[in-house]
Amino acid sequence: MQRWKKNRSREQAAQRRDSQSRGRDPIESTARYGWLFGMLAGFLFLGIGAVQGQFAVIFRKAVMICLECIGIG
Secondary structure: OHHHHHHHHHHHHHHHHHHHHHOOHHHHHHHHHHHHHHHHHHHHHHHHHHHHHHHHHHHHHHHHHHHHHHHHO
């Protein structure tokens, strides 16, 4: 049991040294935080649409579609 623990800790130490010496992989960091870029872009475009008054247009179309579905409009 002790031999296994020693070998395991040596392997972990070697992996830490290797990862620290290489630095960060740019593809890994992009994949890790790529969702953040998408979310910020979505909020930006949502804000631009709201400033231009597109919310009222979309809401009006949604109401008309709803009313047509239930047979009122």
